[in-house]
């Protein structure tokens with residue numbers, strides 16, 4: 001009985017229009033990046049707000065922001081870093097092996113969100 005109830009709730013969640021593309025992108029960010037990048041507080045890595053501000057200073061439009069960030073995260077490296085001070089302070093971010101498409105979703109979420 002309880003099992004059936006869970007299944008029904010699960011189906012409702014899956015088909016719910018409330019679980020929008022935006023929520024999916026938020027889940028991707030929370031599950032993969034937020035362990036190191038806190039919203040506003042820097043700890044083992046710069047805060048995501050700090051990164052967003054730096055990237056928005058450099059890129060005036062969303063397309064360039066998303067493209068550069070997703071490619072950088074796909075292959076973190078010193079040469080193309082926009083935050084070389086952060087590398088000195090925390091070390092280079094590890095490479096995590098996500099697909100570029102996933103990273104574009106996450107980068108677009110970072111662009112759109114007020115942290």
Ligand code: HEC
Nearest residue numbers: 032033036044045069073081082083086087090091092093
């Ligand atoms: C294990 C910890 C860790 C995780 C997980 C992590 N990062 Fe980072 N990230 C760092 C550290 C440390 C830095 C600062 C040093 C650097 O720039 O490489 C950084 C820097 C960055 C930068 C700045 C790049 C630059 O120009 O130097 C971006 C953008 C970024 N992270 C995005 C992400 C995204 C998106 C995710 C999730 C897909 C993520 N990070 C997950 C540790 C992490």
